[in-house]
Amino acid sequence: MGAYETQGFKLDNSGKRIVVDPVTRIEGHMRVEVNLDTNNVIRNAVSTGTMWRGLEVILKGRDPRDAWAFTERICGVCTGTHALTSVRAVEDALGILIPENANSIRNIMQLTLQVHDHLVHFYHLHALDWVDVVSALSADPKKTSELAQSISSWPLSSPGYFRDIQNRLKKFVESGQLGPFMNGYWGNPAYKLPPEANLMAVTHYLEALDFQKEIVKIHTIYGGKNPHPNWLVGGVPCAINVHETGAVGAINMERLNLISHIIDRTIEFIDQVYIPDLLAIASFYKDWTYGGGLASKSVMSYGDIPDKANDYSAANLMMPRGAIINGDLSKVHEVDLRDPSQIQEFVDHSWFKYAGANDAAGKGLHPWDGETVAHYELGKNAKGTSTNIEQIDEGGKYSWIKAPRWKGHAMEVGPLARYIIGYVQNNPEFKEPVDRVLKKLDLPLPALFSTLGRTAARGLEASWAVHKMRYFQDKLVANIKAGDASTANIEKWDPSTWPKEAKGVGFTEAPRGALGHWIKIKEGRIDNYQCVVPTTWNGSPRDSKGQIGAFEASLMNTPMAKADQPLEILRTLHSFDPCLACSTHVMAPDGQEMTRVRVR
Amino acid sequence: MVETFYEVMRRQGITRRSFLKYCSLTAASLGLGPAFVPKIAHAMETKPRTPVLWLHGLECTCCSESFIRSGHPLAKDAVLSMISLDYDDTIMTAAGHQAEAILEEVMTKYKGNYILAVEGNPPLNQEGMSCIIGGKPFLEQLKHVAKDCKAIISWGSCASWGCVQAAKPNPTQATPVHKVIHDKPIIKVPGCPPIAEVMTGVITYMLTFDRLPELDRQGRPKMFYGQRIHDKCYRRPHFDAGQFAEAWDDEGSRKGYCLYKMGCKGPTTYNACSTVRWNGGVSFPIQSGHGCIGCSEDGFWDKGSFYDRVTDIQQFGVEANADQIGGATLGVVGAAVAAHAAVSAIKQSRSKQSDVNDKQG
Numbered sequence: 001m002g003a004y005e006t007q008g009f010k011l012d013n014s015g016k017r018i019v020v021d022p023v024t025r026i027e028g029h030m031r032v033e034v035n036l037d038t039n040n041v042i043r044n045a046v047s048t049g050t051m052w053r054g055l056e057v058i059l060k061g062r063d064p065r066d067a068w069a070f071t072e073r074i075c076g077v078c079t080g081t082h083a084l085t086s087v088r089a090v091e092d093a094l095g096i097l098i099p100e101n102a103n104s105i106r107n108i109m110q111l112t113l114q115v116h117d118h119l120v121h122f123y124h125l126h127a128l129d130w131v132d133v134v135s136a137l138s139a140d141p142k143k144t145s146e147l148a149q150s151i152s153s154w155p156l157s158s159p160g161y162f163r164d165i166q167n168r169l170k171k172f173v174e175s176g177q178l179g180p181f182m183n184g185y186w187g188n189p190a191y192k193l194p195p196e197a198n199l200m201a202v203t204h205y206l207e208a209l210d211f212q213k214e215i216v217k218i219h220t221i222y223g224g225k226n227p228h229p230n231w232l233v234g235g236v237p238c239a240i241n242v243h244e245t246g247a248v249g250a251i252n253m254e255r256l257n258l259i260s261h262i263i264d265r266t267i268e269f270i271d272q273v274y275i276p277d278l279l280a281i282a283s284f285y286k287d288w289t290y291g292g293g294l295a296s297k298s299v300m301s302y303g304d305i306p307d308k309a310n311d312y313s314a315a316n317l318m319m320p321r322g323a324i325i326n327g328d329l330s331k332v333h334e335v336d337l338r339d340p341s342q343i344q345e346f347v348d349h350s351w352f353k354y355a356g357a358n359d360a361a362g363k364g365l366h367p368w369d370g371e372t373v374a375h376y377e378l379g380k381n382a383k384g385t386s387t388n389i390e391q392i393d394e395g396g397k398y399s400w401i402k403a404p405r406w407k408g409h410a411m412e413v414g415p416l417a418r419y420i421i422g423y424v425q426n427n428p429e430f431k432e433p434v435d436r437v438l439k440k441l442d443l444p445l446p447a448l449f450s451t452l453g454r455t456a457a458r459g460l461e462a463s464w465a466v467h468k469m470r471y472f473q474d475k476l477v478a479n480i481k482a483g484d485a486s487t488a489n490i491e492k493w494d495p496s497t498w499p500k501e502a503k504g505v506g507f508t509e510a511p512r513g514a515l516g517h518w519i520k521i522k523e524g525r526i527d528n529y530q531c532v533v534p535t536t537w538n539g540s541p542r543d544s545k546g547q548i549g550a551f552e553a554s555l556m557n558t559p560m561a562k563a564d565q566p567l568e569i570l571r572t573l574h575s576f577d578p579c580l581a582c583s584t585h586v587m588a589p590d591g592q593e594m595t596r597v598r599v600r
Numbered sequence: 601m602v603e604t605f606y607e608v609m610r611r612q613g614i615t616r617r618s619f620l621k622y623c624s625l626t627a628a629s630l631g632l633g634p635a636f637v638p639k640i641a642h643a644m645e646t647k648p649r650t651p652v653l654w655l656h657g658l659e660c661t662c663c664s665e666s667f668i669r670s671g672h673p674l675a676k677d678a679v680l681s682m683i684s685l686d687y688d689d690t691i692m693t694a695a696g697h698q699a700e701a702i703l704e705e706v707m708t709k710y711k712g713n714y715i716l717a718v719e720g721n722p723p724l725n726q727e728g729m730s731c732i733i734g735g736k737p738f739l740e741q742l743k744h745v746a747k748d749c750k751a752i753i754s755w756g757s758c759a760s761w762g763c764v765q766a767a768k769p770n771p772t773q774a775t776p777v778h779k780v781i782h783d784k785p786i787i788k789v790p791g792c793p794p795i796a797e798v799m800t801g802v803i804t805y806m807l808t809f810d811r812l813p814e815l816d817r818q819g820r821p822k823m824f825y826g827q828r829i830h831d832k833c834y835r836r837p838h839f840d841a842g843q844f845a846e847a848w849d850d851e852g853s854r855k856g857y858c859l860y861k862m863g864c865k866g867p868t869t870y871n872a873c874s875t876v877r878w879n880g881g882v883s884f885p886i887q888s889g890h891g892c893i894g895c896s897e898d899g900f901w902d903k904g905s906f907y908d909r910v911t912d913i914q915q916f917g918v919e920a921n922a923d924q925i926g927g928a929t930l931g932v933v934g935a936a937v938a939a940h941a942a943v944s945a946i947k948q949s950r951s952k953q954s955d956v957n958d959k960q961g
Contacts, residue, residue: 020696021734024689027661029733050732053658053723054771055764063905069893070901073764076662076793120668128693168680177649177684182702184693209676213669213796217882224885225878226669227662227793230893232848237890239853249835249856250889258882351726374771376726387727389735400730488848570695581660 006546007297007410009556012037013044017391020566021050023573025125027077028580030539032569033392034555040563045548045555046394047539047573049401049580052351056372059529063495064090064521068231071517071531075582077120079227080113080219081510082517082531082582087233088312089517093504099486102235103309104476105222108259109229110305110508111465111472112218115266117511118415118462119215119274121577123208126455129571130281131193131201134186137170139199147196152276154268156207165203190561190568192284201281204273215266218469221255235488242480256477263469270466278459282441282452291451291572293554297327298409299417300537302335302516304509305468312507318468319509320422320430325409329424335406337505337516340366343532346403349394349541351376362544364405367518367530368503372402399541401583403549404532412550413513413537414576415457420448433460451554454575458511495524510534512577535583538576551576607681649681650807651706651714653745654688657738658731658765658774659720663756664690666793670800671880678800682807683715700734703741707748715806716749718742718759722780723772730772739780751785751812752777753802757895760788760819767901778819785812788819792895795876798824818898820870829866829892832874835859853889863907864891871896 003012013035021031029051035044059070067090072083084106091098098106141163148157172178185191193201216226222238223229230237241250248254303314303321314321314334322332336342344364353359353375365371378386379396392398403410411417422430437456438445447453492498503520513534520528540549554572561567624637654664668675679685686706692699706714723730728737746752754777757763765774778786789802802821805813813821830836838844838858845852845862860867866874869892873884885892891907894900 019735021732022689022695022699024692024695024699027690028659029656029689029731029738031732031735048732051658052726052730052772053765053774057769057771058764058767058901063907066906069906070764070767073660073662073792076660076665079662079665124668124691133693172680175648177651177686179679179683179685180688180692182686182692182694183698185698206676209668210674213671213675213879216669217879220879220882220888222888224883224888224890225873227665228895230885230888230890232890235848237848238888239849241854241856244854246855246857249887250854374726374730376729384735387729387737387740389732485854486849490848493848565698566696 004546006548007294007553009548009553011044011548011556013394015043016563018563018566018569019391020569023570023578025128025570025574026578026580027075027582028578030573030578030580031392032551032555032573034569036560036563039559040561041557041559042555042569043557044394045552046392046398047541047549047551048392048399049535049539049583051580052374052400053581054374056529056531059526062526063524064093064519064526065233065493067519067526067529068233072228072231074531074533075579076227077579078113078117078510078512078582080109080223080229080231081508081515082533083229083231084110085506085508085510085515085517085531086519087231088506088508089504089519090233090506090521091504092506093502093519093521094492094498096234096489096492097310098235098489099484100309100479101240101476101484101487102489103306104472104479105236105238105487107305107472108469108476109219109222111469112215114465114511115270115462115469116212116215117577118458118465119208119270120212121511121574122274122278122455122459122462123205125577126574127201127205128181128184129567129574130191130285131205132186132188132191132198133169133181133184133202134173135191135193135195136199136202137166137173137195139166139195141166141199144196144199147280148200151280152272154272154276162199162203165206166199169202185565185567188561188565188567190288190571192288193281194284197280197284201277204277207273208269211269214262218259218262221259222251232488234490234493235486237488239487240480240485242485256473260473263466263473267466267470270463275459275463278456279437279440282456285452286441286443286447288452289447289450290558290568291454291554291575292449293552293556294410294412294550295416295420295453295554296446296449298325298406298411299323299420300335300406300411300413300514301418301421301509302337302507302514304507318429320418320425320427322421322425323406323411324421324424325407329420332421332425337507337518340368342407343367343516344405345370345532345536346405346543347372348403348544349397349399350402351397351400352402367516367532368505368520368528370518370528370530394542399539401536401539401541403540403543404536405543405547410540410543410547410549410553411537413534414454415461415511415513416448416454417513418509419457419460423448429464433464451572451575458577498524501527510582512579512582513537533579533582535576535579539578539580539583551578649684651684651686651710652688652717652803653686653703653706653714653749654717654719655738655742655745656689657718657720657722657742657758658772659756659758660764661690661719662793663719663758663799664688666796667755667799669796669879672797673800673804675796675800678803683803686714703745707745711748713750714748715751715753715803716745716784717753717755718777719755720758721762721766721774721776723765723774725771725773742777742780746781746784749784751787751806752781754778754786754788754790754819755799756794757790757792757900760790761898763792764901786819787812787815787821790820790825790896790898791871794896795824795872795878797876798872824872824876825870825896827870827875829869829871829874829886830864833866833886834874835886859886859889859891861909862891863905863909865894865897865900865906865910866892868910869894869897
């Protein structure tokens, strides 16, 4: 494409090309290529979704009540959020209303996922972009203790505690078997933390690994297991019985107490470990202001966490809803998932094609009418062969991700989008924490539009979510106390009660952003099923107008300390928490020719 | 910190005495005299951690997520002290060239001595390019790394059977590991995902006893997959007594009755959910009110709705396993169970009737 301008970015692919494949510490598979100018500044970015599984066609013809289990397997990291979106889509199509208790339990499960996912992302997928493990070896445990105690009342903070962890780390490194830390970018000048902050963060990396398994026990109690708990069209599968014989086989007082205990412990961990660590790390990276991308231009959120059951209007949703375009923060636009002209998907640069009359350049389809036929081919300027790609040609088709657009705009979704929208709507639950953090770090509002802003919003959201878990657990108990133990509505369980044809849409705010499932049901079976997921928005390739997606935009104009170490690229991509299995689940209808590799 | 094999064994509660006995048995089985026992013990005491190369194909990462939920051993201890997890896209620091270089280094240095763990599976359609690693089909990476491994662990139902992306019509031709790798021992650890402690249990078994677990005819470790969920289900007495949940949130559901009529696949599913349970033993699907969907069974996505009743249930003792059960009697047994359920339905309607009478009285 040479050099051109889009969305306020000047793209130029003439400089030195850098390829990162595989991008690691993400869910699924992804490749990124960038062009550097002579100062090692990124002037062009190309992100490629490198996997594709095809769940939508697999769903065709199946029982809509089973769809949650299939779609849940789109992703085991954001486990449950696709299942929730799916049961909402089916309930929307069939006009099924769920009991209040089911709404509270679903919200608790969805919030549990938010908290768990954000915590694991920060420590285990993202932290090593900011934290130098090797530097931690030279930290003074006493000073580390002083640092930890100056920012938090978390009790595990003695000099001896940090010394023990450091010794364990030293022995590990001396063994020469570095495991997951092998070939890291240790010592890269883009790492800015002093040794003591590194030791504190590495220590909490290990603590968070131990603790995260406790949070998900809430899924296990309400849904039987984690990952991949069980859900139900019409409510939740777990029955409540707190008073009578057989209570031990249902949600009873002991189960409610266990959940309450886990919520309390999680509040402590998030507010005393995650948030203080986040602020401490951020304070050393205040000058690293890159990675904003589309955040200051176009962001979107569908909203989620209905306070009362069955009301999905913006007023009843506790997470913000709306869209901001062209950087105009004065107006939040209403988003309508049913309007065929608003959300559309394009495949000009994706490894798909549309059939018949729809196979035209710049043709977008609304998900209810969505179609996807696999069409793997490289652009004419690609280097290598079709099964040994050396360099992608972004002028041609180059990703297994489609390009969704809202009224023609590429959008960023996720925690930062939610916080920006909540902020400009003057929602105090979102605005006040942002103002507090900016004040503490002595940063202006535009600092929010950055890699660091994205990472900070995720942390704030984890704290917001865990406190909302407490709210819904209390609400659940109050409702049971008021005499309502109902968890499922079975009036329309039997397919014979369904209309001949129906269509619906379900949405959630997944940890990574706005998620929608569109379903058409015909004679009791799934006729069409389409998912547009957060990483499809963020990881979108170019469209026919050359507009870039959020990943690509975020990498633009970032200087790299060392061209052969993609630390800054990983840092910014990770700030989105990419989930490639989600974005590339889409599938072809029957009939396309497929080339098969031979297995020897 | 390089914990040796001996230290790991000690941590697993194995005494010095048992350890030396183990060494002398090893010496004897290798045809070596008692003089070699101290040498074997020394080797075991100083042996480096076994490298594990954990590859990801078409998958959802639920197996990795499950693995880090392990409470005993903690995932942290498994990764820092028991194995050397040298390659795993999901958690490794390095990316791109630096990541690919690790594979080559470990494969050369530990030729024949590393474990290949596979999560997900390779697609064969689209020239194999519906799963691309380093610009090439995942299948290539899988075959390349399998070449010099000691053994393969197929994590989860994707690697073991194909799982959701292989459900009909399997658009990418997603293919389980044993159908593309034929010359290595493969341990299947199915489930979507497998239970965390089963995953770490399989790995630590191999390290502790220095042998592969005994497998059933389908390639699953007998110790965890030898019995059906139904055999050890705590709701089994309700099945035997004909007490069933008949609808979501009905009285039977609230009393924790058997979920057979709600479509529970426990009677046909081999897994440890009803014994080990999930997430530190907190619960398992049936305990939380939803029937088993059979996620550790081959092709479970294509066996009808999760809410259809199973009719091929086998009334064998708890010691029966997949190897011993033939197909011949299935129809008869299925009919018997259906009759059993019907009788219970009559019983229930009678008791409901008597409730009504009581109230009227």
